[in-house]
Amino acid sequence: MSMPKIRSLRNQLVLALCVLVSVVGVVQGISSWQLAKAGMSALLDLRLEQAASRLYKSGLAESLPAIPSRGSQPERDIYVTVWRDDIATPYRSTDPALALPRDADPGFTTAMVGGESWRIYTLREPSMVIQVAQRSRVRHELAQARSLDTLWPMIVLVPLVWIAVLLVVRRALRRLTRLGAQVKAIDMTHFEQLSTSGVPTEIRPFITSINTMIGRLEQSIESERKFISDAAHELRTPLTALQLQADNLQPHIAPGNQERFRELQSGIRRSGRLIAQLLRLARADAALKADTLTRVDVSAVVVDAVAEVLPIALQRGIDIGADEMMGAHVYANEADIGVALRNLVSNAIRYTPDGGKVDLSVHVRDGMAWIEVVDSGPGIDEAQLPRVFDRFFRANTQIEGSGLGLSIVQAIANRYGGAVTLRNRTDGQSGIVASIGFAAVP
Known part of the structure; x- marks a missing residue:
């Protein structure tokens, strides 16, 4: 039967809290990333809508070139096409090579144009249709770059929180470490009660139980020590008397029994030495x-x-x-x-x-x-x-x-x-x- 592994309470707390912080950090990071992407996408949509509205209200649509040079516009910029009801081809455009769908629904749509995905905002007015478009790939790159910036604080803060958790747990358990050292120092000559000062409320019943056990152990050891001391004292007197009587009796022992009598005396002396050692042991165990x-x-x-x-x-x-x-x-x-x-x-x-x-x-x-x-x-x-x-x-x-x-x-x-x-x-x-x-x- 295998014994369960005994692990450090501090390590368990640190591991559990670090895992919890890490999970919360990852969830928070993913949420922030998704929100940042959504926010950036909404901001880019607002940019398209505002561009179309200003072109119409300020009359800037008329100032766009009628025949612009092909491929002259940066691909990361927005593209504009203006339609007039009486003209089948684009009235104005920043890039005539880009054939935006004239029949697109008003508002925002996503369509494939020229083999690429485009985000298009269509503004329909009585006299004209203004379409402002941007490559979906460019939008994704912009959103990705800005949303990744939101992850850096989390990447930095999570390790810092790990360190903080380790320090807090170590500080919280420092009192237990000191109590453990006090318990380790307890022996037959040192029965000091553990102090509950500064001990967390949840641990105080445990400390009280240990103090009760220490008190009982001290009483038990003291009873054993007193018994050994009393027994040794009580035995020393009759043994001393027995030794004196044996010494007085030796001249009257028959020559043939002298050897056996000497063995008896040797046994009495050994018993006396044992009693003396028991007394020394009782004194050594006594409180200083x-x-x-x-x-x-x-x-x-x-x-x-x-x-x-x-x-x-x-x-x-x-x-x-x-x-x-x-x-x-x-x-x-x-x-x-x-x-x-x-x-x-x-x-x-x-x-x-x-x-x-x-x-x-x-x-x-x-x-x-x-x-x-x-x-x-x-x-x-x-x-x-x-x-x-x-x-x-x-x-x-x-x-x-x-x-x-x-x-x-x-x-x-x-x-x-x-x-x-x-x-x-x-x-x-x-x-x-x-x-x-x-x-x-x-």
Whole structure:
């Protein structure tokens, strides 16, 4: 089953309005052209009628040459023939070669004369008949030239109206574009209601519905966050007590059961670490409080994170250090930056084999302070990379972990409007490049 194509509302509006304007323009152009032709034809007819009337009333018909030279008159001019009742041949004529029909009806007629179509006006008076004629071809050319002039404004205006339509639609939908950006920015740490100020009346019910959904989503996320936090707090106390009791009980365990008892202690510690990670995740998802933000020296946080894992790295022969430490500061809660960085470094140490290498660097790019952690581990299957930030996802189940470390890192990055990426190395060596960036401040 094929899915319907989703097209841009702006493009649909622009296309529909442009087509409508074009159709109206074409219809208007054709109408103007036809009216211009009809008007020009009527004007030329009036010219013939006036010429005949003036020739009769002013007596100018008598002044026409009795025997004019043949072919001396321009073909685009009008032709005149005067008849007298007592004379069978034309009394006066501008071109004796043109045999106009003497018996034509009074008024306007169209007749074929000499193999050409002629428009003829016949004025019948008691003493004479005056005929004024013009070639139909010439009339058509004159009408065509004048009527085409009426199309130029339409040809120019239609493209201008297209541009105007595009600008008007773009301006009208600009508010929707801004609303779309606000909706896109909504995540687990930012639940800002959309403003209806300046929004068209027809769209306000839709915005109100989105705001209602945002409110419900915020309540749902807050309930989930509170449940995780409360559950972690409630579980931490009995687990701590269980760990103390196990430590106190260890001297009394029979030698043959020591190995199984150590497995029990290891399970308790893993559960404790999981509870601690759940608490960190709940804090990372919590709303940001402005009074906890300070100007944080990123390099100092990196040094502290390296110092914390250094004993484990030395024990396993892992070379850990910082290659490039550009001075950078961010406006954040220092504890959050430390948690995010320690999770990235701990992951690198965990997945790097003994004798491997972990490099950290700090640099500023495009207004962002970036911290990179590069390890020499096995890397991650490209198909699994999109899922590495999913909660409880573990790329390698053989290595101990809760599957929450990278989720916490992403939650902290989102909390400050930052970004976090994870990719395989492309320098010919195996391993992962983990990067987290925050907006840099002076």
